[in-house]
Amino acid sequence: MDILDILLSASFWAAAIRIASPLIFATLGELICERAGVLNLGIEGIMVAGAFSGWIAVWAGLPLWGGVAVAMLTGMAFGLLHATLSVPFGLSQHVVGIGLTLLATSLTFYTYRVVLPEVSSPPKIEAFQPYEIPLLADLPLIGPALFSQTPLTYAAFLLAAICAYTLYRTPVGLAVRAAGENPSAVAAQGLSVTAIRMGAVITGSGFMAVGGAFLTLSAFDSFFFDMVNGRGWICIALVVFGAWRPGKAVLGAILFAAFDALQIRLQQTAIGALVPYQLFLMLPYILSILALVVMSRRAEVPAALMVPFNKGER
Amino acid sequence: MTKIKTAARLSRRQFLTSTAAGALAVALAGVLPDPVLAADPIKVAGIYTVPVEQQWVSRIHVAALAAQERGDITYTFSENTSNTDYPRVMREYAEQGHKLIIGEIFGVEAEAREVAADYPDVAFLMGSSFKEDPSLPNLAVFDNYIQDASYLSGIVAGAMSESGNIGMVGGFPIPEVNRLMHAFMAGAREMNPDITFQVSFIGSWFDPPKAKETAFAMIENGADMLYAERFGVSDAAKEKGILAIGNVIDTQGDYPDTVVASALWHFEPTLDAAIAKVRDGSFVAADYGTYSFMKEGGASLAPFGTFEGKIPQAALDLIASRTAAIKDGSYVVEINDAEPTSS
Known part of the structure; x- marks a missing residue:
C-alpha cells in the first residue's frame, strides 16, 4: 500500500479519529486547568483511575453512560484533591501533580485487586458500538471517517465545541481565562480566584477521567493496568501545541493520532521491512515535537500559569 | 617412586572429590536445614512485574497455586512490582526464609544476580533472556520455550x-x-x-x-x-x-x-523440577527452558x-x-x- 493510498482511505481517517478521541477529552481537561492557571500533572493517573472506574461500574451493572458518569466523578474527586493542595495551599503544582499520578495509579490497582482478587483475565463488558449518523455517514470519505464512530467520540467533539464556546463566549469562561492571566484583576472584581481555579481543576480532571474511560468503554472492552500507557503526558504537550485553544488542541490531537495510524500502516509497506519498527513508533512523537516547535512560537501562555495566588498578597 | 606419585595423584583427586562433596553437603544443609523436615512444604515466593492476570505470568502463578494445593509448597507472591523495586523485594523474601524464589528478571538481569549472590542458600528460578551462570549456582533461568x-x-x-x-x-x-x-x-x-x-x-x-x-x-x-x-x-x-x-x-x-x-x-514441569531439586538439595544453575518443550x-x-x-x-x-x-x-x-x- 502506497502512502497516498493510505492517506486517501477512509479507514485510515476513521482510525485517526478513534485514536484521537481519548486524547481530545484529556487535552480539553488539561486545557481548562491550565487556562485557569494550574498545571495538572495528575492527568496520567486520573486517566488510569477513569479507565478503571468507568469500566468497573459498567461491569457492576451500570449502563455505559453511567460508567462515563462514574469515571467523570472519580476524576473530579482526584481533581478536588489536586485543587485543594495546589490552589488554596499553593503547593508546587509539579509535585502535587506527579504525586497525584502515583497515588491514583496505585490506588486504582489496589481497588482492582480488592474488587477482583482472583481472575484469570479481566472481565469484558459490552462496550460502545459504532453508531452511523443517518445521511452524514453516507458521505464519501468523511462519512465513514467521522460519522461512523462510537457515541463517545461524538461526545468528544461536542465537548470541544462546548469548551470553546464557554471559554470565549460566557462570563464563566472569561473568569476562568482571567484567573489564569491576571488573578489580581479577578479578585478586584470581587470574584474568588480560589473558587474559579478549583472549579476549573475539578471539571478538567473529570474530562481527563472520561478520556481514560474511552479506552475501556469504547476503544476496548476491558481494563488492563498499564493501558493508558503515557497518553496523559501526550495531552500535556497537545495543550501547548494547541496554544491553549480548544479548536487547535483538537486539531493537534487528530494530527498526532493520524501520525500514529500512519505509522501502524507504514510498518506494512515496502519500507516497513527495511526500517526498524522503533522508528515508526517514534514517528508520531517526532512529528509532534516538530509541529510543537512551529506552532508554539506564537502561542500565548497564560500569564499566571503555575503562579499560586494568595489574596491580598502583592 | 612411580607408585608413590600415583598414590599422591590419587589422594589429590580424592581430596578434591571429598572437598566438592563437602561443599555440596554444606550447600545442601543450607537449602535444607534439617533433613527430617524434608517432607514439609517448601516456602516459595513469586515476584512479578505485572498483575498475575498477564498471560505469561499467569502460567507461573497457576502452576505455583497447583503445587501449593498438592502440599508441596507454601506460596506467596508480589505482583506489579516495578523493576526498580524488584531487587528489594527479592531480598525481603530471601530474608524471610523463602527457599525458592520464582519470577522474571528480564528488566533487572544484573541487579537480580547481585541479590542472588548475596543469598547462596536461596534457590532462584527466574525468567531471563540469558543463560545460567555456573559461578552463580543458586540462580537457574527459564523461559517459555513453547x-x-x-x-x-x-x-x-x-x-x-x-x-x-x-x-x-x-x-x-x-x-x-x-x-x-x-x-x-x-x-x-x-x-x-x-x-x-x-x-x-x-x-x-x-x-x-x-x-x-x-x-x-x-x-x-x-x-x-x-x-x-x-x-x-x-x-x-x-x-x-x-x-x-x-x-x-x-x-x-x-x-x-x-x-x-x-x-x-504449562509451567508445571519447570516448577516441579525446581521443587524436586530444592527438596533433594541438587538445585544448581541450569537452563530450565527445556522443561517448556512439548516432550516435557x-x-x-x-x-x-x-x-x-x-x-x-x-x-x-x-x-x-x-x-x-x-x-x-x-x-x-x-x-x-x-x-x-x-x-
Missing part, C-alpha cells in the same frame, strides 16, 4: 487462512516473542509455502487499544488470520469477523467464534473446542504426525530468536 506448540498452531493458521495473508502483532521483539513467531510462521508455511506475513510490534505489553488498531490495519491490508500475541488482537479479529490464533493461554472462551487454536504454555509436557496445543471439525483434515494429519515426531525427538522445531519481519 515453539513446539506455536509451530503446531501455525499449521492450523496456514490451513485456515484463505487469503494466505497472516497478521502478527507483537509487544517487543525479544527472544521469547521472536522464537514463537518464527515457529508459528514455519508451521503456517508447511500448509501453504506462499503464505505472507505482516509483522508489527507496538512497543508495549499492555496497550490493547493500540494492538487492536494495529490488527485493524493488518486486516485492511488483507490479513484474514491473526496471531494474537497481545490482548486486543483477537478483539479486532472478532469485530471484523476473521480468525485468530492464541498464544500462551487459551482465549477461546472469550472469543468462541474467533480463536481457532492456541499454543499453551511444557507446551501443548489447546483443544479446538468450537472449531472441532472445521479444520482441514490435511492439517490435522500433519499435526498428529508432527506431534508424535516432536515427542519422540525425531522432529525438532527450530529455535530462532532473530527479529521476524514482514514477508
Whole structure:
C-alpha cells in the first residue's frame, strides 16, 4: 500500500479519529486547568483511575453512560484533591501533580485487586458500538471517517465545541481565562480566584477521567493496568501545541493520532521491512515535537500559569 | 617412586572429590536445614512485574497455586512490582526464609544476580533472556520455550487462512516473542509455502487499544488470520469477523467464534523440577527452558473446542504426525530468536 493510498482511505481517517478521541477529552481537561492557571500533572493517573472506574461500574451493572458518569466523578474527586493542595495551599503544582499520578495509579490497582482478587483475565463488558449518523455517514470519505464512530467520540467533539464556546463566549469562561492571566484583576472584581481555579481543576480532571474511560468503554472492552500507557503526558504537550485553544488542541490531537495510524500502516509497506519498527513508533512523537516547535512560537501562555495566588498578597 | 606419585595423584583427586562433596553437603544443609523436615512444604515466593492476570505470568502463578494445593509448597507472591523495586523485594523474601524464589528478571538481569549472590542458600528460578551462570549456582533461568506448540498452531493458521495473508502483532521483539513467531510462521508455511506475513510490534505489553488498531490495519491490508500475541488482537479479529490464533493461554472462551487454536504454555514441569531439586538439595544453575518443550509436557496445543471439525483434515494429519515426531525427538522445531519481519 502506497502512502497516498493510505492517506486517501477512509479507514485510515476513521482510525485517526478513534485514536484521537481519548486524547481530545484529556487535552480539553488539561486545557481548562491550565487556562485557569494550574498545571495538572495528575492527568496520567486520573486517566488510569477513569479507565478503571468507568469500566468497573459498567461491569457492576451500570449502563455505559453511567460508567462515563462514574469515571467523570472519580476524576473530579482526584481533581478536588489536586485543587485543594495546589490552589488554596499553593503547593508546587509539579509535585502535587506527579504525586497525584502515583497515588491514583496505585490506588486504582489496589481497588482492582480488592474488587477482583482472583481472575484469570479481566472481565469484558459490552462496550460502545459504532453508531452511523443517518445521511452524514453516507458521505464519501468523511462519512465513514467521522460519522461512523462510537457515541463517545461524538461526545468528544461536542465537548470541544462546548469548551470553546464557554471559554470565549460566557462570563464563566472569561473568569476562568482571567484567573489564569491576571488573578489580581479577578479578585478586584470581587470574584474568588480560589473558587474559579478549583472549579476549573475539578471539571478538567473529570474530562481527563472520561478520556481514560474511552479506552475501556469504547476503544476496548476491558481494563488492563498499564493501558493508558503515557497518553496523559501526550495531552500535556497537545495543550501547548494547541496554544491553549480548544479548536487547535483538537486539531493537534487528530494530527498526532493520524501520525500514529500512519505509522501502524507504514510498518506494512515496502519500507516497513527495511526500517526498524522503533522508528515508526517514534514517528508520531517526532512529528509532534516538530509541529510543537512551529506552532508554539506564537502561542500565548497564560500569564499566571503555575503562579499560586494568595489574596491580598502583592 | 612411580607408585608413590600415583598414590599422591590419587589422594589429590580424592581430596578434591571429598572437598566438592563437602561443599555440596554444606550447600545442601543450607537449602535444607534439617533433613527430617524434608517432607514439609517448601516456602516459595513469586515476584512479578505485572498483575498475575498477564498471560505469561499467569502460567507461573497457576502452576505455583497447583503445587501449593498438592502440599508441596507454601506460596506467596508480589505482583506489579516495578523493576526498580524488584531487587528489594527479592531480598525481603530471601530474608524471610523463602527457599525458592520464582519470577522474571528480564528488566533487572544484573541487579537480580547481585541479590542472588548475596543469598547462596536461596534457590532462584527466574525468567531471563540469558543463560545460567555456573559461578552463580543458586540462580537457574527459564523461559517459555513453547515453539513446539506455536509451530503446531501455525499449521492450523496456514490451513485456515484463505487469503494466505497472516497478521502478527507483537509487544517487543525479544527472544521469547521472536522464537514463537518464527515457529508459528514455519508451521503456517508447511500448509501453504506462499503464505505472507505482516509483522508489527507496538512497543508495549499492555496497550490493547493500540494492538487492536494495529490488527485493524493488518486486516485492511488483507490479513484474514491473526496471531494474537497481545490482548486486543483477537478483539479486532472478532469485530471484523476473521480468525485468530492464541498464544500462551487459551482465549477461546472469550472469543468462541474467533480463536481457532492456541499454543499453551504449562509451567508445571519447570516448577516441579525446581521443587524436586530444592527438596533433594541438587538445585544448581541450569537452563530450565527445556522443561517448556512439548516432550516435557511444557507446551501443548489447546483443544479446538468450537472449531472441532472445521479444520482441514490435511492439517490435522500433519499435526498428529508432527506431534508424535516432536515427542519422540525425531522432529525438532527450530529455535530462532532473530527479529521476524514482514514477508
